[in-house]
Amino acid sequence: MAQKILLLPGDGIGPEITAEARRVLEALNKRYGVGCEMETAPIGGAGYDAAGQPLPDETLRLAREADAVLLGAVGGPQYDALPRDVRPERGLLAIRSELGLFGNLRPAILYPQLAGASALREDVVAGLDILIVRELTGGIYFGQPRGIRTLDSGERQGFNTEVYSESEIERIARLAFAAAEQRQGRVCSVDKANVLESSELWREVVERVAADYPGVELSHMYVDNAAMQLVRAPKQFDVVVTGNLFGDILSDCAAQLTGSIGMLPSASLDEHGKGLYEPVHGSAPDIAGQDKANPLATILSVAMMLRYSLGAGEAADRVEAAVGAVLEEGLRTPDLQGGNRPVGTREMGEAVAGRL
Ligand code: ATP
Numbered sequence: 001m002a003q004k005i006l007l008l009p010g011d012g013i014g015p016e017i018t019a020e021a022r023r024v025l026e027a028l029n030k031r032y033g034v035g036c037e038m039e040t041a042p043i044g045g046a047g048y049d050a051a052g053q054p055l056p057d058e059t060l061r062l063a064r065e066a067d068a069v070l071l072g073a074v075g076g077p078q079y080d081a082l083p084r085d086v087r088p089e090r091g092l093l094a095i096r097s098e099l100g101l102f103g104n105l106r107p108a109i110l111y112p113q114l115a116g117a118s119a120l121r122e123d124v125v126a127g128l129d130i131l132i133v134r135e136l137t138g139g140i141y142f143g144q145p146r147g148i149r150t151l152d153s154g155e156r157q158g159f160n161t162e163v164y165s166e167s168e169i170e171r172i173a174r175l176a177f178a179a180a181e182q183r184q185g186r187v188c189s190v191d192k193a194n195v196l197e198s199s200e201l202w203r204e205v206v207e208r209v210a211a212d213y214p215g216v217e218l219s220h221m222y223v224d225n226a227a228m229q230l231v232r233a234p235k236q237f238d239v240v241v242t243g244n245l246f247g248d249i250l251s252d253c254a255a256q257l258t259g260s261i262g263m264l265p266s267a268s269l270d271e272h273g274k275g276l277y278e279p280v281h282g283s284a285p286d287i288a289g290q291d292k293a294n295p296l297a298t299i300l301s302v303a304m305m306l307r308y309s310l311g312a313g314e315a316a317d318r319v320e321a322a323v324g325a326v327l328e329e330g331l332r333t334p335d336l337q338g339g340n341r342p343v344g345t346r347e348m349g350e351a352v353a354g355r356l
Pocket residue numbers: 013074075261262280281282283284285286287292293294295297335
């Protein structure tokens with residue numbers, strides 16, 4: 001049966017980069033019979049323009065029906081003056097929570113051809129390939145009680161609560177262990193168990209889950225040390241699993257190790273393997289519509305979609321190999337260093353599709 005993919009181009013460079021991702025999917029359909037049916041719907045500013053909402057009802061309906069969703073990016077200066085509840089970014093938050101996307105996967109891979117772009121010494125990062133698994137719908141970002149209260153003294157106090165239940169910890173841990181089984185078989189769980197009770201429970205549950213994955217080696221690290229180790233010796237990690245707040249910080253940190261914002265894909269998964277896939281970067285309004293945007297982060301998000309939602313690991317490998325091949329040939333969009341063949345968004349997409 002054909003798999004249904006919903007494309008949400010969004011704003012800024014979103015339409016340009018998703019068009020190239022679509023080209024890659026069409027090439028896979030044609031050459032390898034991958035069998036994806038694609039549909040397109042508006043989100044973000046485009047959703048507001050089309051239907052007065054950053055997440056139109058029809059877009060949400062199509063997203064619920066789809067096997068996977070591929071998003072470009074949302075937002076842009078023309079929407080900055082809108083009321084908070086209809087800002088483009090709200091569309092993204094809404095679709096994540098409506099679809100119950102609790103697990104955020106962010107690989108940080110350094111392509112050998114781009115090694116010089118990293119902030120770190122080449123020997124420290126050469127061959128870097130780590131996967132950060134961040135819990136996305138719990139923890140201190142959502143915990144109750146929260147608010148700003150006025151004390152008897154008249155002083156105001158802001159407060160949030162870090163809450164994790166066993167089931168929330170268990171499902172994110174399972175996601176991390178399952179991913180590690182397909183990689184180097186190592187999970188490092190990051191917490192602050194020396195200070196926080198929520199982390200104490202986190203550690204206990206992760207240990208329990210580990211027993212179901214005898215082929216995976218588990219280690220634990222405090223978040224402060226993990227931040228240090230990520231920039232000191234990042235290659236020691238395979239899969240890092242952590243909560244919402246720590247994961248937010250560590251995944252941005254890991255992303256910078258590669259030095260190329262235009263190369264970083266991400267996945268957000270629900271409990272049934274359905275996912276929303278998107279580049280880590282934003283809508284880049286400064287270069288929108290100029291055929292300058294790097295489409296590779298979105299194309300690599302397609303590879304993640306094939307692997308994690310569509311059960312097409314081989315096609316995923318093909319896409320990743322094609323990206324490696326075009327970099328090896330020296331093709332570079334303006335954001336990438338080195339190479340010998342400057343190209344635009346479209347030519348880069350065509351080259352990857354041609355290399356599959
Ligand atoms: P957001 O808040 O949506 O994350 P942002 O303001 O953090 O957005 P981006 O939109 O990611 O930032 O853009 C940051 C810089 O990186 C900009 O100069 C942009 O042009 C550049 N950039 C982002 N994505 C790409 C891409 N795919 N190709 C080339 N340059 C990019």
